[in-house]
Amino acid sequence: MTAWTLNDIERAIRSSWGVDTCAPEDLAHWRPDNPARGQAGVTAMVVHDLLGGELMMGEVRAGGVRTDLHWWNRSAAGIEIDLTHEQFGPDELVGPGRPVARPARPGRLHAQYVLLRHRVAIELERGRTRLPERACA
Template sequence: MTAWTLNDIERAIRSSWGVDTCAPEDQAHWRPDDPAHGQCRATALVVHDLLGGELMMGEVFTGGVRTDLHWWNRSAAGAEVDMTRSRFGPDERVGPGRPVARPQRPGRLQAQYQLLRHRVLARLETGSADGGHAAAA
């Protein structure tokens, strides 16, 4: 297996996001200029596949009201790896995360996870991780 850097993985993930890898409830709000929107759970699972560590989940608050859940990763060395945090605006706050067990299957996001994983691995294996977003209309 090839040893990819975190930068390689991040470039492959960012260039693999599209409306078709976005959580269904967020697809209407997904835009190419905000590609991380709706990508956190599928992205965290792909990062976990590639790097191991822990899956993290925290609540998102807007104006003190819980509005969503956010997923990211913590490496075995304890470093936070959050490739989708950029999607939050200044009025949104992600509360403290807690480690969560990896779901046996990605459940309702199975198709999005599998598509993202396929794209990321293809980009990593071919070295084409610096391409544009895979935005499907």
């Protein structure tokens, strides 16, 4: 299997985001100048496919009120990887994360996950080894 660097993975993911990979609840806030908006869940799943480790989840609060959940990754070495952190404005704070189990069945973001995973695979593979099969969001 091909080993990619985190820089390779980040570049492939960032170039693969689009309004069509955005979580439905964030569509109204997605913009080309903030392409990370609404991409956290599907991005965390694709990073998990590639690197393993743990899925992390934390609450997003604005004005002390929970407004959303945020997803990111923690590597087996304990390094936190959050490729979508810049999506939040200065009034949105992400609380401490906790590890969560990967869903066993496809969830509500299945179509967005499959599309992002496909685009990232194309960017990374260039005809080489396929991504490992995993359960999806």
